[in-house]
Amino acid sequence: LEANFSVIQKEDGSYNGIITVIHDVTEQEKIEQERREFVANVSHELRTPLTSMKSYLEALEDGALHDPTIAPKFLNVAQTETERMIRLVNDLLQLSKMDSKDYRLYLDTIDMTKLLNSVIDRYELVSDNDKIYFHRDIPSHTTFATVDRDKVIQVLDNILSNAIKYSPEGGEISISLKENEKDFSISVNDEGVGIPAENLPQVFDRFYRVDKARSRKLGGTGLGLAIAKQIVSAHGGSIWVSSEWNIGTRITLTLPYSAEKGGE
Numbered sequence: 001l002e003a004n005f006s007v008i009q010k011e012d013g014s015y016n017g018i019i020t021v022i023h024d025v026t027e028q029e030k031i032e033q034e035r036r037e038f039v040a041n042v043s044h045e046l047r048t049p050l051t052s053m054k055s056y057l058e059a060l061e062d063g064a065l066h067d068p069t070i071a072p073k074f075l076n077v078a079q080t081e082t083e084r085m086i087r088l089v090n091d092l093l094q095l096s097k098m099d100s101k102d103y104r105l106y107l108d109t110i111d112m113t114k115l116l117n118s119v120i121d122r123y124e125l126v127s128d129n130d131k132i133y134f135h136r137d138i139p140s141h142t143t144f145a146t147v148d149r150d151k152v153i154q155v156l157d158n159i160l161s162n163a164i165k166y167s168p169e170g171g172e173i174s175i176s177l178k179e180n181e182k183d184f185s186i187s188v189n190d191e192g193v194g195i196p197a198e199n200l201p202q203v204f205d206r207f208y209r210v211d212k213a214r215s216r217k218l219g220g221t222g223l224g225l226a227i228a229k230q231i232v233s234a235h236g237g238s239i240w241v242s243s244e245w246n247i248g249t250r251i252t253l254t255l256p257y258s259a260e261k262g263g264e
């Protein structure tokens, strides 16, 4: 704690009182520390792909450009790294928008059953080659919900793309939609690598990854679940994870049938 004293003096010079202002320095320091860590993380995340691109471009300049087998591979790496940086910058922009005071939800009443099915359809199409099986436990009737459609799609995208990323070939991903009394819940269950129990509390933190190298190789930014959590809480819902190392992971979220405008 830090205290500042100001003495209040009357016009004739006599003292009237003292004002004491006490700051909670620990809280301020914590925020400052988090900010520093965040900037360091961002710089590091951008430097890694940039350094790698630089060395591939140098190799191309030093002659690899004229090697018909190597050149396309090196250009491909440069392209993949650029795409990852774009994803990272987009994720960062998202988070910064969410952190700002005028963060708004654009609410629409939609059919959640239809929305969830359409997102899964999209993944089912593209992951045909990866031999991932999708199992749906979704009601056949309409489930009305008032939510920010695009943001809910983003949450589902982040969770489903993780389930696919961390699944083995032939793995099954089960998605369920359950209607509860006051809210509805969606859960995504995979048979992937899982998350060790001691790492579970951190997976929603910005930039946190259980296995940094693996996440990078799979194109991750370490921000997907942090963004998902922020969107879900802006809707007044909650999200949590349960997992067993080498068995699989389940992400569950609940959302109220009708979110309030204006977010948190």
Ligand code: ADP
Residues within 6 Å of the ligand: 158, 162, 163, 166, 190, 192, 193, 194, 195, 203, 208, 209, 210, 211, 215, 216, 219, 220, 221, 222, 223, 224, 225, 226, 249
């Ligand atoms: P990333 O872009 O690295 O996937 P996320 O914020 O989406 O970042 O997830 C954070 C970390 O949580 C991941 O790096 C991974 O270690 C772990 N994780 C998330 N989803 C899964 C999953 N379905 N199976 C195993 N690990 C997961």
